[in-house]
Amino acid sequence: MGKPQILAINPGSTSTKIAVFNGTSPVFIQTIRHSIEELADFKIVTDQFQFRKELILKKLGEAHIRLESIKLVMGRGGLLKPVKSGVIAVNAKMIADLKHCTYGEHASNLGGLLASDIAQLLPDASAYIANPVVVDEFTDLARISGHPLFPRRSIFHALNQKAVARQHARSILRKYEELNLIVVHLGGGITVGAHHKGRVVDVNQGLDGDGPFSPERSGTLPMGDIIRACYSGKHTEKEVLKMITGKGGLVAYLDTNSAYQVEQRAADGDKYAKMIYDAMAYQVAKEVGAMGAVLAFQIDGILITGGIAHDKYFVNEITAYIHRLAPVHIYPGEDEMLALAMNGLRVLKGETEAMVYR
Secondary structure, three states: OOOOOHHHHHOOOOOOEEEEOOOOOOEEEEEEEOOOOHHOOOOHHHHHHHHHHHHHHHHHHOOOOHHOOOEEEEEEEEOOOEEOOOEEEOHHHHHHHOOOOOOOOOOHHHHHHHHHHHHHOOOOEEEEEOOOOEEEEOOOOOHHHOOOOOOOOOOOOOHHHHHHHHHHHHHOOOOHHEEEEEEEEEOOEEEEEEOOOOEEEOOOOOOOOOOOOOOOOOOOHHHHHHHHOOOOOOOOHHHHHHEEEEOOHHHHHHHHOOHHHHHHHHHHOHHHHHHHHHHHHHHHHHHHHHHHOOOEEEHHHHHEEEEHHHHHHHHHHHHHHHHHOOOEEEEOOOHHHHHHHHHHHHOOOOOOOOOOOO
16 A cells, blocks of 8 residues: 555544545545534543544554554644644644643644644654644734724634645746735635735634624624624523524524535525525625735735535626636635645655744
């Protein structure tokens, strides 16, 4: 099976994706599904660590992967303190922040934990994460929200956005650091980033209440109405938070988080489903316009990526609004496993030095 060098681990809420790469060539890829029943007994997501670790090792064993040949274990980065973009070595400080969910609870917190523990089982391996969701390259102006108690935060699909931006730059024989790009990630959450010569200087906080609504998230809501709902006595704090993340967006309007199902309902004549789907595209286009203003409309390209980018109808709806701003390029899907491997390979080749989490 060759000599695999990089093991990539990407934990999601109900799945764990694993892949082994020889350079950037995959030699093994598998998605391990976790049922709701299997996860029900775990109080917080990081309690699932041992359960998921054993499954990963079992699958690698069944595939006859030679673990001794792995040099890097790359985990998807979780909710940490704000960090610069790049590759970050997993250390004791990071493990503590991920394990205790110091900066928030998310399945991706397991990435660094699993990478570290599995790397310690191997004779000559190191553990890293790359471009976690908390990559922060904001300008000072971008941090101002409207009230000093609530600064804007950078939380977005940094791994995929950065990887697609670099892929596009290579395709046009340019350097990422030379370009002004707007990158649109269309997934369970939606983030739209302004990439100014290699830095994401502004992006909507796609986790819990900023920007376009998405399959599972509400995006920006009228704040006065939210506050009144909080004090109405009708909803608990947990219920309101769920309205924003988990049960917002398409789930709230149409009782599904599947953009594909909504597109099919619209195609079958469901006018309400079509209106909601079109509204989501409309809001994405508005956010693209906002990021265009951030870049003073000096835009080399608009890149649309993520799972929903496979839907030509939805992409065409967005493109109809924004095509005059800059050339639009479609990169459907999100190959986060390859992105992790590519970042790891840069470390192996000495093209970049891993940062220290402090």
